[in-house]
Amino acid sequence: MSKVARIPGYQSKNPKQNRGIIGDREIRFKCSLQNVILDVLRGRPGWTEVPGDGDWDFYWCDREWLHQNYDTMFLHEHQKILHFRNHYELTRKNLMVKNLKRLRKQTEREQGKTEAQSFDFYPTTYELPSEYHIFVEEFKKNLGIIWIMKPAAKSQGKGIFLFRRLKDITDWKKGEYQPLSDQTRDVPETYVVQRYIENPLLIGGRKFDVRVYVLVCSYNPLKVWLYRGGFARFSNTRFSLDSIEDTYVHLTNVAVQKNAPDYDPEKGCKWSTQQLRKYLAAKHGVDKVQKMFKAIDNIIIKSLQSVQKIIINDKHCFEMYGYDVLLDDDLKPWLIEINASPSLTASGKEDYDLKFGLISDLLNVLDLENRLTGKEKRIGGWDLLWDDGPIVADDNMDCTPANGAAVSTPNSYLGCFNDRKKQLREIYLTAQSVKKS
Structure with a gap:
């Protein structure tokens, strides 16, 4: 059998060598989305799409389907499904902050x-x-500062606005939050109000945030992977605090920015995290940028630990989160929100390639084909960041400090070189050799 044929995503001329199998059976998948994830699944050698209510081994479902069906499902040992049952404990804006505040108080005690x-x-x-x-x-106590109002359970910039005066929200508050007079009235929609970060780091005069991809395979024990690739999303209009009503200035969501008059759909107002890391290192120095990325690692782990005892852990479930992180002008990262269903619709070729590799490597990490050893620290573009404790990097080859000093660092390479295809070949050949010995 060809060695390369055992690598998922690499096609052999011999169809028998391209099978994705669980035991002696091909892998059957279902998918509720029509975007990059479906392209990946349909193009994966040996994976077969099942129609309707057919039996499946892997299901990329939407959150609504999971909520309606999870409690009545019986899952076999080998089955994998997207989302943990109560993922919203981390991805609803109000619950995310509530859980972080609770763990912070516990840590202080x-x-x-x-x-x-x-x-x-x-x-x-x-x-x-x-x-x-x-x-x-x-x-x-803080008159004059800017606050931002957000619906707790909406995404893509819906319902968000900025304000400086209580007067600005009085009419809105009366409309949304009339006291409940009886038990038949609907409960008002929950919002969060946050102090707006007025000193964001600007590039070319524009505000941006960073989309970071995190994969959780288990909450008990906590096992976390961090993807090397991602992107910075820029606003389409130069930043100013003089016009807090202009969403094109203050909101970086693609769903908002794509409606701007001069939006370029091919460029999509995005930089890769590799491009961002190089720019920041050149402008602010490698050491300061290393510190910033280490702080992002801290955000990821602390936020997941805040819900570790609350999330209903199930060995059949996994979650790919989209973290949105804002940098201020001192390179301090701020957690803005965490998405349970980060967009997998591509805004251009570069975005498509990123998301195709992201999902392909996620399937490699889950390893339904049982081709790996289970001891890998890196699989394609995913680096193992935490496995019931911090994972230490084997080396600092891709992102060494300027002086080349050997230091013990987390196994974290966000924004570093991503030679995923070469790395996949190497780990599958290694795993094949280990399994033969």
């Missing part, structure tokens, strides 16, 4: 204030309507 400061990566946040009066007290 058990380890002291210094360690609790490691949670200082999300803006001051209140939930409305339940914490409205507490918010008003805080607002009056």
Whole structure:
């Protein structure tokens, strides 16, 4: 058998060598989306799409389907499905902050204030309507600053607005949050109000945030992978605090920016994280940029630990999160939100290639074909960041400090060189040799 034929994503001329198999059976998949993920699944050698209610081994489902069916499903040992049952504990904006605040208080009680400061990566946040009066007290202590209002359970910039005065939200508040007079009235929609970060790092005068991809294969024990690729999303209009009503200035969501009059759909207002890392290192120095990326690692781990005991862990489930991180002008990263269904629709060829590799390598990590040893620290573009504890890098070859000093660092290479195809060939050949011996 050809050695290369055993590598998922590489096609052999012999059809028998291209089978994705569980035991002696081909892998059957279902997918509820019509974008890059479906292209990856249909193009994966030996994987077969099953129609309707047919039996499946792998299901990339939407959240609504999971919520409706999870409690009545019986899953066989080998089956894998996207999303944990209560993923919203991390991906709803209000619950994310609530869980982070709880773990921060626990950390302060058990380890002291210094360690609790490691949670200082999300803006001051209140939930409305339940914490409205507490918010008003805080607002009056900091007159003149800008706040941002967001629906707790919506995405793509829907329902978001900025304000400086309580007067600006009085009419809105009356419309949204009338006191409940009886049990038949609908519960008002939950919002979060956050202190707006007024000093974002700008490139070319434009605001941006960074989309980071994180894969969780298990919460108990916690096992986390970080993808090397990602992108910075830029606003289409130069940043200014003079016009807080202009969404093209303040919101970097592609769903918002693509409606701008001069939006370029091919460029998509994006930089790769590799491009961003090189730019920042050249402008601010390697050491400061290393510190910034280490702080992003901290955000990822602390946020996942905040829900580790709450998420309903199931060995059949996995989750790919899209973290949105904003950098301020001191290169401090701030967690803006975490998405349970980050967009897999491509805005251009470069974006398509990124997402195709991202999903292909995710399937390689899950390893339904049982071709790996289970001890790998890197699989394609995914680096193992945490496995019931921090994972230390084998070397710093791709992102060494300028002085070349040998230091113990996390196995984290966000924005570093991603030679995924070459690396896949090497690990599959190695795994094949180990399994033969």
